[in-house]
Amino acid sequence: MTLAAAPQALAAPVVQSVDWLAIAPPTITAVAALLILVADLFVAERRKAFLGYAAIASLAVAVVSLLPLRKADRATFCLTTAPDVCSYTADRFTLVIQFLVLGGALVTALISVTETRRRLPAGEYWFLLLSSAAGAALLPAARDLATLVVALEVASLPAFALVGLRRGNRMSSEAALKFFLSSVTATAVMLLGVSFVYATTGSLHLTRIASRMEDVPGQLDTLAQAGVALTLVGFAFKTAAVPFHFWVPDTYVGAPLPVAAYLSVIGKAVGFSGLILVTVIAFPAHADVWGPAIAVLAALTMTAGNVAAVRQSPTRADSAVRLLAWSSVGQAGYLLVPIAAAAWSGDVRIGSTVAYALMYAVVNLGAFAVVALVARTKPLNRISDYRGLYATRPVTALVLGFFLLCLAGLPPGIIGLFAKVTVFSAAVDAGLGWLAVVMGVNVVIALYYYLQWTAQLFRAPQEAPEAAPEAAPARRRAPALVTAAIALTAAAGVVLSGWPQLVLRFAAVDLF
Numbered sequence: 478m479t480l481a482a483a484p485q486a487l488a489a490p491v492v493q494s495v496d497w498l499a500i501a502p503p504t505i506t507a508v509a510a511l512l513i514l515v516a517d518l519f520v521a522e523r524r525k526a527f528l529g530y531a532a533i534a535s536l537a538v539a540v541v542s543l544l545p546l547r548k549a550d551r552a553t554f555c556l557t558t559a560p561d562v563c564s565y566t567a568d569r570f571t572l573v574i575q576f577l578v579l580g581g582a583l584v585t586a587l588i589s590v591t592e593t594r595r596r597l598p599a600g601e602y603w604f605l606l607l608s609s610a611a612g613a614a615l616l617p618a619a620r621d622l623a624t625l626v627v628a629l630e631v632a633s634l635p636a637f638a639l640v641g642l643r644r645g646n647r648m649s650s651e652a653a654l655k656f657f658l659s660s661v662t663a664t665a666v667m668l669l670g671v672s673f674v675y676a677t678t679g680s681l682h683l684t685r686i687a688s689r690m691e692d693v694p695g696q697l698d699t700l701a702q703a704g705v706a707l708t709l710v711g712f713a714f715k716t717a718a719v720p721f722h723f724w725v726p727d728t729y730v731g732a733p734l735p736v737a738a739y740l741s742v743i744g745k746a747v748g749f750s751g752l753i754l755v756t757v758i759a760f761p762a763h764a765d766v767w768g769p770a771i772a773v774l775a776a777l778t779m780t781a782g783n784v785a786a787v788r789q790s791p792t793r794a795d796s797a798v799r800l801l802a803w804s805s806v807g808q809a810g811y812l813l814v815p816i817a818a819a820a821w822s823g824d825v826r827i828g829s830t831v832a833y834a835l836m837y838a839v840v841n842l843g844a845f846a847v848v849a850l851v852a853r854t855k856p857l858n859r860i861s862d863y864r865g866l867y868a869t870r871p872v873t874a875l876v877l878g879f880f881l882l883c884l885a886g887l888p889p890g891i892i893g894l895f896a897k898v899t900v901f902s903a904a905v906d907a908g909l910g911w912l913a914v915v916m917g918v919n920v921v922i923a924l925y926y927y928l929q930w931t932a933q934l935f936r937a938p939q940e941a942p943e944a945a946p947e948a949a950p951a952r953r954r955a956p957a958l959v960t961a962a963i964a965l966t967a968a969a970g971v972v973l974s975g976w977p978q979l980v981l982r983f984a985a986v987d988l989f
Contacts, residue, residue: 494553495553495554496551496552496553498542498545498546498551499546499551499552499553499565499567499618500553500565500618501539501542501545501546502539502540502542502543502546502575502579502614503539503575503611503612503614503615503618504611505535505538505539505542506535506536506539506579506582506607506610506611506614507607507608507611509531509532509535509536509539509607510603510604510607510608510611511604512531513528513531513532513535513600513603513604513607514600514601514604516528516531516600517599517600517601517603517604518600520600525593525594525599525600526590526593526594526599528593528599528600528603529586529589529590529593529599529603530590531603532586532603532606532607533583533586533587533590533958535607536579536582536583536586536607536610537583539579539614540576540579540580540583543572543575543576543579546567546572547572549567549568549569549571549572550567550568551566551567552565552566552567552620553565554624556682562682562684562685563620564619564620564621564623564624564682565618565619565620565624566618566620567618568988568989569983569986569987569988569989570617570750570753570831570988570989571617571618573831573835573983573988574616574617574746574750574831574834575614575617575618577742577743577746577834577835577838578610578613578614578617578743578746578747579610579614580838581739581742581743581746581838581842582606582607582610582613582739582743584738584842584846584962584965584966585606585735585736585738585739585743585842586603586606587846587958587959587961587962587965588734588735588738588845588846588849588958588959588962589602589606589733589735590956590958591849591853591956591958591959592733592734592735592849596643596733597642597643597733598642598644601638601642602639602642604635605635605636605638605639605642606635606639606739608631608635609631609632609633609634609635609636609639609739609743610632610743611631612627612628612629612630612631612632612633612635612747613628613632613743613746613747615627615628615631615632616628616629616632616747616750616751617750617754619754620682620683620684620754620758621681621682621683622671622674622675622681622683622686622708622755622759623681625751625754625755626664626667626668626671629664629711629712629715629747629751630664632743632744632747633660633664633715633747636656636736636739636740636744637653637656637657637660638653639732639733639736639739640652640653640656640728640731640732640736640740641653641654641731642733642736643733646731648730648731649731649732649733650731651727651731652727652728652729652730652731652732653728653731653732655724655727655728656724656728659714659721659723659724660714660724663710663711663713663714663715663721664711666707666710666711667707667708667709667710667711667712668711669707670703670704670705670706670707670708670709670710670711671704671708672704673700673701673703673704673707674686674701674704674705674708674759676697676700676704677689677690677693677697677700677701677704678690678693678701683754683755683758683759684758684759686759686760687758687759687760687761687762690759690760690761690762690763691762701763702763702766705760705763705766705767706766706767706770708755708760709752709755709756709767709770709771711751712748712749712751712752712755713748713752713774714748715744715745715747715748715751716745716748716749716752716778716809716812716813717745717748717778717805717806717809718774718775718777718778718809718810718813719774719777719778719781719782719806719810720777722778722781722782722806722809725802725803725805725806726785726799726802726803728740728802729741729798729799729801729802729805730795730798730799730802734798734845734848734849734852735845735849737798737801737802737845738841738842738845738846738849741801741802741805741841741842741845742837742838742841742842745805745809745812745834745837746834746838749812749816749830749834752771752816753816753827753830756771756816756819756820757816757819757827757989758989764819764820764821765820767820768817768819768820768821769817769820771813771816771817771820772813772814772817772820772909772912774810774813774817775810775811775813775814775817775912776810776912776915777810778806778807778809778810778813779807779808779809779810779811779915779916779919780810780915780919781806781807782803782804782805782806782807782808782809782810783803783804783807783919783922783923783926784922785803785806786800786803786804786806786807786923786926787922787925787926789803789860789926791859791860791861791929791933792859792860792861793859794857794858794859795857795858795859796858796859796860796861797848797851797858797859797860797862797863797930798848798858800860800926800930801841801844801845801848804884804923804926804927805841807919807923808837808841808884810916810919811833811897811900811916811919812830812833812834812837812900813830814829814830814900814901814903814904814909814912814916815827815828815829815830815833815900815903815904815984816830817904817907817909817912818903818904818906818907818909819907820907821907821908821909822903822906822907827988828983828984828985828986828988829899829900829902829903829984830900831980831983831984831988832896832899832980832981832982832983832984833896833897833899833900835973835980835983836883836892836893836896836973836980837884837896839883839892839966839969839970839973840880840883840884840890840892840893840966840970841880841884842962842966843876843880843962843963843966843967843970844877844880844881844884846959846962846963846966847873847876847877847880847963849959850873850955850956850959850960850963851863851866851873853955853956860929860930860933861933863877863930863933863934864933864934864936864938864939865934865936865937865938865939866933866934867934867935868937868938869938873955873963874934874935876963876967877931877934878931878934878935879967879970879971880966880967880970881927881928881930881931882927882931883970883974884923884927885920885923885924885927885928886920887924887927887928889974890970890974891973891974891975891977892970892973892974892977892980895977895981896977896980896981897916897920899981899984900916901913901916901917903984904916
């Protein structure tokens with residue numbers, strides 16, 4: 478170093494600056510979680526509902542805090558020696574996924590208030606929900622593997638507790654244990670993969686990993702490929718991809734309904750965000766490893782999910798939740814298709830997955846909200862319980878029918894149809910004709926169980942003498958916040974069906 482350069486080196490910043498506006502969405506959510514946990518110690522039992530209202534307000538503020546970031550040009554926690562290498566980036570991808578996560582958590586909170594009044598401890602529930610949402614909002618902004626893993630665990634660990642939060646319920650405890658053991662195993666495998674990647678590249682930042690993966694010495698190439706494959710395992714578990722999907726049906730059934738709704742949307746958003754970041758940004762040099770693997774996973778996942786959903790008996794207890802659980806596995810297969818296509822197409826425009834995820838989040842949360850409403854009078858949650866729903870709750874039946882048709886991809890659910898076409902086109906454009914054929918077959922299979930449930934809504938109610946005493950409770954007034962959640966998701970679904978370009982435009986732009 479020359480004497481002239483020495484003063485410049487001494488003047489270089491040695492402490493990272495923090496862009497508080499960039500990190501506002503997850504920070505607001507995390508701080509609100511801590512404040513609610515402390516407030517729970519001082520709030521009287523009869524006023525616990527105010528904790529729920531505070532959680533809803535904090536999530537709404539977190540969503541609003543995304544507006545100042547709409548230029549998508551902020552980054553923070555950057556290396557002082559390389560300011561362009563950052564651990565947190567608020568780009569288009571980050572903002573869209575954060576909107577999905579925080580908006581989905583907000584809808585979940587609306588559904589949850591009634592549950593916390595009846596069967597769940599309010600303070601613990603809201604703390605865990607907000608903590609998980611904070612981790613889920615942090616993950617899409619992470620641009621190094623350490624932050625990515627920490628965000629994934631912050632999103633996951635509270636979710637285990639949420640599943641088992643119904644005290645004295647054996648099914649809930651078993652679901653939480655199964656979810657926990659499966660997730661811990663997947664995380665351990667993923668951490669082993671991360672260590673292999675670090676050993677071969679000497680860096681944890683995604684962009685630096687990408688550049689160094691291209692020049693890995695021959696003797697370390699096998700280790701690098703093993704690291705790529707093992708790292709994908711943890712995120713494949715979160716997406717409920719086959720064969721890492723066995724926890725899904727039992728976990729959804731054992732969990733409180735709002736938690737099942739949360740896992741079906743926000744849990745998947747976490748998995749797909751991480752999967753996109755590590756494949757498209759960190760591992761493009763090994764697309765020949767992860768591309769075929771994800772393509773096969775997509776085919777197996779959509780097939781296993783849809784076939785299992787078809788086999789659900791309408792009269793079985795919890796069959797409505799089980800069908801939505803297996804349906805979410807099938808939908809995960811569709812979401813994997815554009816990621817696999819990115820390995821062959823050579824570009825990073827995986828916006829088709831993001832667009833489909835936005836559509837799925839709206840309609841699936843809406844379907845769970847309706848199920849939560851019906852479960853108040855039909856606690857067995859059977860599909861057969863929905864027979865004749867139009868006769869007693871015509872608006873609810875029409876809304877649920879609309880959600881199911883969106884998931885099936887049939888009019889008037891135009892957004893579901895266009896989202897599936899976008900994903901299908903991604904496979905065709907990448908030369909994955911066989912995967913497009915598999916997807917087409919699975920879409921037809923899914924039509925059967927979605928239409929079967931929809932038909933139940935409009936059939937004549939079964940005439941049974943013992944059914945008469947249940948008629949009065951069925952006419953009870955619906956909780957205002959659950960009604961608000963249904964109305965909000967239904968309105969969003971109608972708007973997206975009328976203007977699908979609101980989300981489909983993400984399929985045609987570079988999100989990074």
